Amino acid sequence: MDRRDFLKNMAAGIAGLTISKALGNIPSHKEGEMKEKPNIIFILADDLGYRDLGCYGQERIKTPNIDRMAEEGLRFSQCYTGSPICAPSRCVLMTGKHTGHATVRDNFAKVGGVLILDNGPPQRRVPLKPEDITVAQVLKKAGYATGITGKWGLGEPGTEGVPNRKGFDEWFGYLNQRRAHTYYPPFLWRNEEKVILNGKRYSHDLFTDFALDFIRTHKDGPFFLYLAYTLPHPKYEIPSVEPYADEPWPEEAKVYAAMVTRLDGDVGRILNLLKELDIDERTILFFCSDNGAGRRWEGLFDSSGPLRGGKGEVYEGGIRTPMIVRWKGRVPAGTLSDAVWYFADFLPTAADLAGVEPPADVDGISLLPTLLGRDQPELRERFLYWEFPGHGYQQAARVGDWKAVRPKWGEPLELYDLSKDISERNNLAERYPEVVERIEEYMKGARVNSEYWPTPD
Template sequence: MKWHRLLLLVLGGSCLGWFPQAAFAETFPNVIFILADDLGYGDVGCFGQQHIQTPNIDRLASEGMRFTQAYAGATVCAPSRCTLMTGLHTGHCYIRGNKEIKPVGQEPMPADTFTLAHLMKQAGYRTGLIGKWGLGYPGSESTPESMGFDYFFGYNCQRNAHSYYPEYLWRNDEKIALSSDAYSHDLMADDALAFVRRNHASPFFLYLAFTVPHKKLQVPSLEPYVDEPWSEDEKICAAMITRMDRDIGRLMALLKELKIDKQTLVFFTSDNGATYRFARFNHSGPLKGRKRSMYEGGIRSPSIACWPGQIPSGTVSDQVWSFWDVMPTLADLTDQDLKSATDGISILPALVDGKPVEHPPLYWEFHERGFSQAARRGDWKVVRNGVGKPLELYDLSIDIHEDNDLAAQHPDVIERFESYLSSARSESELWSIPDAK
């Protein structure tokens, strides 16, 4: 019996399974999934940042659960978002790399793709995407509105999202022209608040895919860092992150104002590792690598979940999970049997009971600069930096920075990983493994 059925029985209600879906959808919590863009593991205060102010994200952690071993779906934007939308890791999902389409947009997912938004609509949710899509092009079979989102505002194309002062954004299938001084992040943050106000009376799912702190380095104000003895770029980077933090604070305040904070599950995470290299900020924290790396700094994400009254406040969890676990977790949350294939598991018990769930092996592949792979099983992690290259082996329980390659000392472990890697991916015409040179 799932947690929400048990809750209703305790309260004297009837078993949810006795009611049609539309009748019991109102008992489910709202879900907000906040995705930062290129935010490193060490870029927020609750994960060790010493210089950039993130009081609202830190409060989210203090009121919820902070995950020390959560992973993005990939080490770059589009495939990471595809794993989130489909529940499949990069060995199985359709989009396994950043593939640009001219003049605008990215490689689309197939028309019959079952997405996280479809899942939530099935449970009676109003679904919204505000922010960056990057999984199709305008007019393709893979736009937000064709992939299960009732409402979309933001960037269709992740290449256009490199600028915070774009000529236009999209609202559903309408191109919205912007003035030259319109800062896109501010528009999307305001739109997120408006979406919540419009839909707070019934369950909603909001995928809030902010573009901060992805390049370019642009911000309307350097506050609160104007007087810091830093470079101009350092001030801009810090101000961008703090501005996003401010708007997350505004969103959480609105949930309380509307008295739906206890009925709302909020996730916060990042799509891949840090893109910037400012030594002062130590973007990857204790981890090795950054965006486009298969080491932990490229894929481990600063992740938080908050749900007052359900997730114990101020907890730190070592639950291992990745983006492809979100779909089975929300299927569990909404009492649905997930009929589409998935590489993920539900981590709902870890969220509401604090009971870690054993995770099957995790897998990543990366198609830029040749081909690389990574996998994790328990505390063992392997990295292959190129076709035909040997596997590197690390024990993350004692070597989080991946300094000591133990492959030579543990051939049995390497053999098991080689066997796993040989079966972890399906063939793809778009994302084939190049021949070894």
């Protein structure tokens, strides 16, 4: 599929989707009109590509439940992760601070951090600090029960960054993402105690069990569940490659497709449980990926579509994510939005949903007006910022349709007009020096130096 076909499919999407400009016909809701605090579920896939879902143009991998979620909710075409890689993206999601301000900016520190010697090559991990306020802490103060399962990546055992010390009442999963590279782990963490598994259980299934139990236990609400799945991140392993066993694909491709479809099936189980418990109208769900495709699968799944790059790069293929938000009766159903937002916006949005103020130093803003069908012109006018110390210390910023990329520290900015060049192929920096100058000036003030990742100069 070429770029034109991809964009055509995106525009069509699921039957019945309409462009966000039509939202003016939908009755408005005011945040203050909410009669009760909604339950909040955030489902995060791992290394899922922008085009890996049927509702985003995928033709070979089956995702009927997530597609149903899109039919019943709001699908975004221009949502961004916090980073092109795991740990910093999750840090942005949890703290509302972009990677110019976040404590965690890469998976492994260049200087300092917690030295880990018993899990492959030596690694320096950076935990969240005591002063880092997470969305769970904000919601807990608002009276929410808080739970997390899956992959954390923001604190090693015994540090102040573990989930139970960052606002989560209940926690089950991997603390260190390198340990999450196997789906049959020797152990997982339940709160601050090890659960010995001896490599006999498929971890993803355990995370779904935790999530379903948490929802049942806290059905009277309000609750916040952060479901940080590890599918479909490598290692490529799964109990069964059905329904793809007979496909003429490489074995790893069958496994990858089966991982995405297994993930989809468990999203369906969550949707069905919410309906069974009669709380789907009191529960808002978010679904997305933590970064761009870990593997592009070109010529087969085309997981990144026409987007340039992938995981580990600040081009669109590394940071643009599928994002679906569903809240029956409140979020306009079957709608496609081109609103531009990113992970830093989740914390203030969750705070708005809960009727409390976010920390004053967050970089994001509340998306609640957009979610409820109202226009937010400030989304088109503000700057978004990313930096990633890996692969030469990259930077990127977006304002309006302009996207600037610095592929390596000290190099000149590249400039792209995403309204005409989603593939970032036509560098317009020389043609529009005034735009480059404006973004360059913004970037200078958008970041503070990190003790763990000093800049090359």
